[in-house]
Amino acid sequence: MTLRAQLSILAVLGVLLAALGTTLLLSSDMRDTSAWALASPFMMLSFIGVGLFAWWRRPHSGFGALMTAVGFVFFLSAPAASDAPALYGLGYLFGSLFLGTVVHMLLAFPEGRLDGRRERWLVGSVYGLVLGVNLVLLLLNGPLEDQAHPRNAYVVWDATGVAKVVLGIAEGLAVVLAAAVIATMVRRWRAASAPERRSLGPVLWTGAGLILGVGISLGLDLVGAGDTVAMVPDLVALACLLALPYVFLVGLGRRRWFRAGAIGSLIQRLSAAHRQGSVREALAEALGDPSLRLLYWLPRDQRYVDLEGRAVELPDAESGRGVTEVRAEGRRIAALVHDAALLDDPDLVEAAGAAASLALENERLGAELRARVEELEQSRAGIIAFGLAERRRFERDLHDGAQQRLVALGLQVGMARSKLREDPARAEGLLDGAREELRQAQQELRELARGLHPAVLTERGLAAAIAGLVERATVPVEVRAMPPERLPSAVETVAYFVVAEGLTNVAKYAGARHASVAVERINGHAVVEVRDDGVGGADPAVGSGLRGLADRVGAVDGRLEIVSPPGAGTVVRARIPCASS
Amino acid sequence: MRVVLADDSVLLREGIARLLSEAGLEVVAQAGDAADLLRKVNAHRPDVAVVDVRMPPTHTDEGLKAAAEIRERWPETGVLVLSQYVEEAYAVELLAGDAGGIGYLLKDRVADLDRFVDSVRRVGTGGSALDPEVVSRLLGRHRRDDPLAELTPRERDVLELMAEGRSNHAIAEGLVVTDRAVEKHVTSIFGKLGLPPTQDDHRRVLAVLTYLQA
Numbered sequence: 001m002t003l004r005a006q007l008s009i010l011a012v013l014g015v016l017l018a019a020l021g022t023t024l025l026l027s028s029d030m031r032d033t034s035a036w037a038l039a040s041p042f043m044m045l046s047f048i049g050v051g052l053f054a055w056w057r058r059p060h061s062g063f064g065a066l067m068t069a070v071g072f073v074f075f076l077s078a079p080a081a082s083d084a085p086a087l088y089g090l091g092y093l094f095g096s097l098f099l100g101t102v103v104h105m106l107l108a109f110p111e112g113r114l115d116g117r118r119e120r121w122l123v124g125s126v127y128g129l130v131l132g133v134n135l136v137l138l139l140l141n142g143p144l145e146d147q148a149h150p151r152n153a154y155v156v157w158d159a160t161g162v163a164k165v166v167l168g169i170a171e172g173l174a175v176v177l178a179a180a181v182i183a184t185m186v187r188r189w190r191a192a193s194a195p196e197r198r199s200l201g202p203v204l205w206t207g208a209g210l211i212l213g214v215g216i217s218l219g220l221d222l223v224g225a226g227d228t229v230a231m232v233p234d235l236v237a238l239a240c241l242l243a244l245p246y247v248f249l250v251g252l253g254r255r256r257w258f259r260a261g262a263i264g265s266l267i268q269r270l271s272a273a274h275r276q277g278s279v280r281e282a283l284a285e286a287l288g289d290p291s292l293r294l295l296y297w298l299p300r301d302q303r304y305v306d307l308e309g310r311a312v313e314l315p316d317a318e319s320g321r322g323v324t325e326v327r328a329e330g331r332r333i334a335a336l337v338h339d340a341a342l343l344d345d346p347d348l349v350e351a352a353g354a355a356a357s358l359a360l361e362n363e364r365l366g367a368e369l370r371a372r373v374e375e376l377e378q379s380r381a382g383i384i385a386f387g388l389a390e391r392r393r394f395e396r397d398l399h400d401g402a403q404q405r406l407v408a409l410g411l412q413v414g415m416a417r418s419k420l421r422e423d424p425a426r427a428e429g430l431l432d433g434a435r436e437e438l439r440q441a442q443q444e445l446r447e448l449a450r451g452l453h454p455a456v457l458t459e460r461g462l463a464a465a466i467a468g469l470v471e472r473a474t475v476p477v478e479v480r481a482m483p484p485e486r487l488p489s490a491v492e493t494v495a496y497f498v499v500a501e502g503l504t505n506v507a508k509y510a511g512a513r514h515a516s517v518a519v520e521r522i523n524g525h526a527v528v529e530v531r532d533d534g535v536g537g538a539d540p541a542v543g544s545g546l547r548g549l550a551d552r553v554g555a556v557d558g559r560l561e562i563v564s565p566p567g568a569g570t571v572v573r574a575r576i577p578c579a580s581s
Numbered sequence: 582m583r584v585v586l587a588d589d590s591v592l593l594r595e596g597i598a599r600l601l602s603e604a605g606l607e608v609v610a611q612a613g614d615a616a617d618l619l620r621k622v623n624a625h626r627p628d629v630a631v632v633d634v635r636m637p638p639t640h641t642d643e644g645l646k647a648a649a650e651i652r653e654r655w656p657e658t659g660v661l662v663l664s665q666y667v668e669e670a671y672a673v674e675l676l677a678g679d680a681g682g683i684g685y686l687l688k689d690r691v692a693d694l695d696r697f698v699d700s701v702r703r704v705g706t707g708g709s710a711l712d713p714e715v716v717s718r719l720l721g722r723h724r725r726d727d728p729l730a731e732l733t734p735r736e737r738d739v740l741e742l743m744a745e746g747r748s749n750h751a752i753a754e755g756l757v758v759t760d761r762a763v764e765k766h767v768t769s770i771f772g773k774l775g776l777p778p779t780q781d782d783h784r785r786v787l788a789v790l791t792y793l794q795a
Contacts, residue, residue: 399635403665403688404590410692411596415603418694 003059007052014048014071021078028081035238037081040074043242047071050245062112066105067245073098085153092144093134099214100127102241103181106207110199110344122184126177133170137163171222178215182208194288196341202251206240213237259348262286263355270359276366277307279359283336286352293337296364298371304335307363309370326353326360334360375554382551389548397448405441409434454496462492466499466517473515474507475532480518487526491578494556495519495528501549502530502572510534510570525558526578531571538564538572546572582705585625586611587618587644588633588663597631597691604698615643622651627658629705633688634664634671645671652683659704663688672715676790680783684710684746699751709746709783711790716744719793731773739766744789748782 022041048071055064077098080091104123107114114120137144141155142163185208192200216233266286270279284292295304295312306312315321315337322340326333334353342349353360416430449455457465463482470477487495499517506515512534519528540546540562549572550560558576584606588594591613598608609625612618614637622630630651634644648660659682662675672685684704690712691697700710720729720741732740735756742752753763767785771778776788 396640399665400590400640404593407665407688407691408590408592408596410689411593411600414692414694415596415600 004056007056010068011048011052014045014052014068017072017075017078018044018048021075021081024078025081028083035235039238039242040078044071044074046242046245047074050249054248061110063105063108063110064112066101066108066112067248070098070101070105073101083150085150088150089138089152089154093131093138095134096130097127100130102207102210102244106203106211107181107184109203109207119184122177122180126181129170129173129177133167136166136170140166142167168222171218175215175219175222178211178218181211182215185211193339193341194290196339198254198288199251199341199344202247202254203244206244206247210237210240210244213240259345259351262288262348263351266352267355270356276363279356279363280307282359283352283356287336287338287342287349289339289342291339294360294363295335295337296360296367297332297334298368299331301371305367305371307367307370309367309372309374311371322349324349324353326357328357328361333357333364379551379554382547383555386548386551394448394452397444397451401444402441402448405437405444409437409441412437453493457492457496458489461486462495462519465492465496466519469496469500469503470517473503475512475515477503478514478516480516481520483519483521483526487521487578490556491526491576494552494558494576495526495574497552498528498549498560498572498574499530501545505538505545505570505572506530506532506534509538510536512569521578524577524579526574526576528574528576529571530573531569533569535566536564536568536570537566538562538570549574582606582629582702583609583625583627584701584705585609585618585621585627585630587613587615587630587636587647589613589636590633593633593688593691600691600694601631601698601701604694606698606701613637615647618647619650622655622658626655629659629661629682629701631661631663631701634662642671645674648675648683656682659683659707661686661701661704661710663691667712667715669715669718672711673790673794676709676711676787680709680711680746680787680790681707682709682783685715686710686712687714700746703746707783708748709786711745711786713741713745716741719744719790722793728774732770736766736770736773739763740770740789743767743770743785744793746782746786 018041021044025037025041048068051064051067051069051071053064054061054067058064073094076094077091077096079087080095082088082091100123103126104114107119107123114123136142138152138154139156140159140163141152141157142160144152185204189197189200189204213233213236217230217237220230220233263286266282269282269285280292280294283294284290293306295306295314297303298305304312304314314323314335320340322338322343324336324338324342324346326336334357336349336353338349412430412434416427416434419427419430454465454468456468466479466482470479486492499519502517503515506512510532512532515530515532517530519526521527538546540550540560546560546562553560553574553576556576558574561573561575562570563573564570584601586594586598586601586608588597594611594613598611601608609627610621612621618630618632618636630648632644632648634642636643636647644662644664648662651658651660660675661684662671663686664671665688667685667687675683675685682704684700686697686700690700704710720737729737729740738756739752742755747755749760749763749767753760756763768778770776774792776792779785779788
């Protein structure tokens with residue numbers, strides 16, 4: 001059965017029970033002509049009607065159900081109008097139960113749940129008191145009502161004196177409980193954010209009026225004040241109770257009215273806004289949430305940044321913050337991070353976001369630019385640091401390698417020269433040594449030069465240069481793909497170093513048995529990939545080689561990606577923009 | 582003459598040791614780093630320590646620091662510093678205060694066996710040896726009202742060799758002139774540059790360097 005059908009059945013049931021209650025009231029000899037008794041069928045219909053409406057609009061909140069329950073609880077007291085003693089006693093027993101349900105509803109507003117232990121304890125006490133005291137009065141033959149009423153059919157022990165004492169204590173307790181309930185409601189109000197207050201306000205204040213009226217009325221009764229004085233708070237309580245469902249409806253309407261006004265002034269403010277950050281201020285004011293934050297979506301990086309372009313994470317579900325995405329023409333442009341209470345009215349937040357979408361897109365572009373500038377600054381600093389480190393490395397390599405060899409070569413030539421006449425055989429040996437030093441110095445210089453920039457790359461292109469790397473690799477390397485044509489020289493150089501560094505890492509750390517290399521052109525990018533089947537777990541934050549490589553790739557606007565789960569090999573992949581010429 | 586050698590390249594160390602031995606010097610110990618060098622100088626108290634500038638662990642200027650310490654703790658031991666590059670700043674640092682028993686040469690100079698051995702001997706006997714490249718760089722500096730411009734080409738040659746730390750006799754041999762002629766040139770140079778005359782070779786070096794740096 002659909003929710004709608006269930007609610008319809010409840011509505012019909014409510015109407016039938018209200019009719020039954022009215023019939024009971026009219027068919028009795030009309031002892032009780034108090035305003036409360038007369039208003040009872042009307043209140044029953046009000047609470048059931050508005051409650052079912054709220055239930056239907058927001059089925060996930062328990063609030064509508066609670067309000068509906070208040071209506072049905074009113075019906076439980078209807079038998080009190082009966083002339084039959086058995087029925088009368090039953091109606092009397094449940095005569096005040098509605099107070100428990102109303103307190104329950106108020107403290108559970110607007111979610112329909114009782115959040116704290118304190119609240120649950122309070123509601124439980126009210127239920128216990130309103131049922132318990134009537135039960136005691138029935139069983140101990142206490143005074144039931146001021147006016148005439150049918151015989152009490154449930155007396156088990158005739159102890160009117162004891163019952164009166166219990167009644168006094170119960171009235172005192174009720175006053176204390178009323179004060180506690182009002183205190184809880186005031187505390188909720190004070191803890192609420194501005195948007196929360198907007199939705200809490202009408203119901204909370206009317207509810208407070210009701211509890212206050214009941215409390216004062218009971219208090220006056222307790223000190224023995226006359227019925228005439230006690231009538232004033234009693235009537236206030238009744239008025240508040242009658243008004244409660246309608247005040248709730250006014251709250252809903254007020255929100256709609258507020259929404260139209262908020263969006264109107266938002267549009268006005270946005271059209272006058274030129275300062276950086278003014279969109280946030282305008283939205284914060286329109287939504288009545290000073291804590292509102294704006295995050296801008298960077299589609300290229302798939303992440304949010306703030307207005308300054310700094311990366312920001314969305315808050316998680318437990319943070320008490322709500323997130324509403326803003327889209328324009330189907331694209332995500334921003335996210336509003338706001339008070340979770342605004343999620344009660346998602347239409348308002350979405351409407352505000354839509355109204356601000358043009359201004360948001362402008363600010364988003366600014367934020368994207370700033371993010372990009374920061375990225376460039378970082379990568380520029382990285383490139384400079386990388387360049388200096390490379391220079392130091394080359395200087396060290398030269399110093400420890402070729403230069404030492406050349407000094408040793410000079411030494412041997414010098415010694416050979418001094419032995420030339422007196423010991424030609426010795427001189428020959430020294431010269432052989434010198435030739436070996438020379439050969440090794442040449443070898444070291446060649447390797448150093450290739451590390452600076454391999455000549456074959458310029459002359460023969462990427463495929464030939466990578467073939468050279470593959471040949472010198474320590475494990476078998478398969479070349480899976482190579483572009484058939486030459487790429488722009490900057491792209492070729494970076495691609496070469498990606499492969500060189502990738503294969504160096506394979507040799508040094510991977511413990512791999514096999515590796516593969518691929519360079520492909522995909523969607524205006526050169527995608528360079530080095531894959532191995534080694535131990536994985538490579539971390540660019542640790543090795544300076546991979547970090548330097550990321551800077552090098554970043555320098556030509558590319559991105560370096562390293563996928564290296566422990567035990568499952570490593571993939572080093574660079575995507576370098578490379579428009580077809 | 583007793584020598585201690587320090588260089589982290591075994592290849593070069595062995596080569597230099599061999600050539601010094603063949604030239605009749607006694608290599609009493611070899612060291613691969615600065616700490617080792619200081620230990621061995623302390624143990625052997627050699628006439629001269631031949632020290633590479635860059636050594637483990639940092640491969641920067643361990644040799645220079647060790648040289649300064651040797652000068653401080655064992656003044657009777659001369660120190661000849663070898664380097665892949667010569668920097669005037671290093672030369673000035675080394676010679677600060679006293680040029681006696683100090684040498685600073687490009688490593689390449691080992692290929693010229695006789696001159697190298699001569700430099701080692703000079704430093705070992707309290708003299709000095711400054712690399713010609715440092716000297717020519719100091720001489721090549723441009724300055725206003727340059728008194729060096731007044732020197733004759735021959736006087737300039739003499740000044741260079743003097744700055745390298747050579748004695749009058751060695752200068753005479755190098756230039757193939759008589760000792761007497763060199764003495765005349767030296768007197769003339771000191772006069773033109775306004776330096777107080779001195780006969781002591783390494784004091785002469787210091788005077789010339791001080792002048793050139795000013």
